[in-house]
Amino acid sequence: MIYSRATKSSIPLTVSGSPSYLPNNLSASPTDTLSFSRFNEVHIIQLNGSSVMKSIMDKARIHQVSFLELDGRWVLALASSAGLQVWSVTGDTILFQYSISQLPYLAESTDDKFMRGLAATPNALCVGTSIGSVHAFLCKSVTSNSWDATLGFNMEPDHYPITTLASFQNILAVANDSGKIFGYDSFDAYVQVFSFSGFGYPCTAIVQRENVLIAGYSSGHLRLFRTDIQELAIEVTAHTRAISGLAIHPALNILASVSPDQYLHVWEVPDFMSASSRDVSILYSDLIENKICTGVSFLSSERICVATFDDDEMVVYERNK
Numbered sequence: 001m002i003y004s005r006a007t008k009s010s011i012p013l014t015v016s017g018s019p020s021y022l023p024n025n026l027s028a029s030p031t032d033t034l035s036f037s038r039f040n041e042v043h044i045i046q047l048n049g050s051s052v053m054k055s056i057m058d059k060a061r062i063h064q065v066s067f068l069e070l071d072g073r074w075v076l077a078l079a080s081s082a083g084l085q086v087w088s089v090t091g092d093t094i095l096f097q098y099s100i101s102q103l104p105y106l107a108e109s110t111d112d113k114f115m116r117g118l119a120a121t122p123n124a125l126c127v128g129t130s131i132g133s134v135h136a137f138l139c140k141s142v143t144s145n146s147w148d149a150t151l152g153f154n155m156e157p158d159h160y161p162i163t164t165l166a167s168f169q170n171i172l173a174v175a176n177d178s179g180k181i182f183g184y185d186s187f188d189a190y191v192q193v194f195s196f197s198g199f200g201y202p203c204t205a206i207v208q209r210e211n212v213l214i215a216g217y218s219s220g221h222l223r224l225f226r227t228d229i230q231e232l233a234i235e236v237t238a239h240t241r242a243i244s245g246l247a248i249h250p251a252l253n254i255l256a257s258v259s260p261d262q263y264l265h266v267w268e269v270p271d272f273m274s275a276s277s278r279d280v281s282i283l284y285s286d287l288i289e290n291k292i293c294t295g296v297s298f299l300s301s302e303r304i305c306v307a308t309f310d311d312d313e314m315v316v317y318e319r320n321k
Contacts (some may be wrong), residue, residue, distance in 0.1 A: 162176050
């Protein structure tokens with residue numbers, strides 16, 4: 001085994017509440033600050049065990065929280081049934097907000113309305129919506145407590161609700177409830193540069209690096225796409241239930257996946273840069289008994305953190321030396 005669970009005495013991660021039952025419901029900053037949502041609350045956790053809860057949204061349901069780097073500064077972004085909000089990393093100061101009512105065609109929809117899916121490109125904060133549109137907000141820090149943010153670009157890849165977003169350098173990847181995935185170039189006015197067909201199941205999580213895009217689905221499948229030649233390269237039956245979270249190591253070709261099937265899997269994934277790097281292999285698996293996993297993140301010092309629904313403790317793994 002290359003990983004093992006950390007003991008409570010070494011990393012006491014008891015939190016002030018449990019995550020909502022949502023996919024991708026865990027985010028980590030470069031300083032190992034963690035965050036997840038619970039209904040209208042945002043929980044912010046430090047690895048030393050301190051945990052704070054912020055009732056940021058009064059009546060709205062938060063669909064995703066994510067630490068993102070915008071204009072050289074890390075912030076905490078929220079997508080909810082009320083719209084988009086951007087806060088300081090500590091959740092103490094609101095920097096920017098955009099209401100759903102400011103998008104007339106979304107506000108007029110008779111279906112359940114929400115924003116979901118968050119990602120940052122070099123020039124914008126991007127967010128998806130329940131009607132299948134994606135919006136890029138051009139953001140610039142004016143002072144420590146204020147931002148200049150304008151709606152710069154609108155993308156309408158499909159009419160299915162957006163499920164998740166991911167970015168790598170200038171490329172924004174967008175997935176939706178039909179399982180389709182679209183790619184946009186932020187350096188070229190967000191023109192579409194690739195698309196992959198759906199497989200009849202929603203795409204629930206995506207990550208990308210270089211020319212490899214990795215997607216998880218509600219069917220439990222894991223698929224690796226090559227965006228340079230626009231083809232499906234590898235398919236793996238990874239979990240017996242929906243994949244609820246993916247995380248890619250910041251430096252290594254290692255991927256972590258979690259699911260309500262109670263498993264964490266750690267994979268070695270190819271970069272397709274050589275003939276020897278073209279297969280997926282499993283490095284580690286652990287059954288997290290009686291816990292429904294809602295998200296996963298890599299931390300510093302080769303650690304992995306897993307969030308679980310209806311549980312006030314986070315599960316942390318350390319890499320064996």
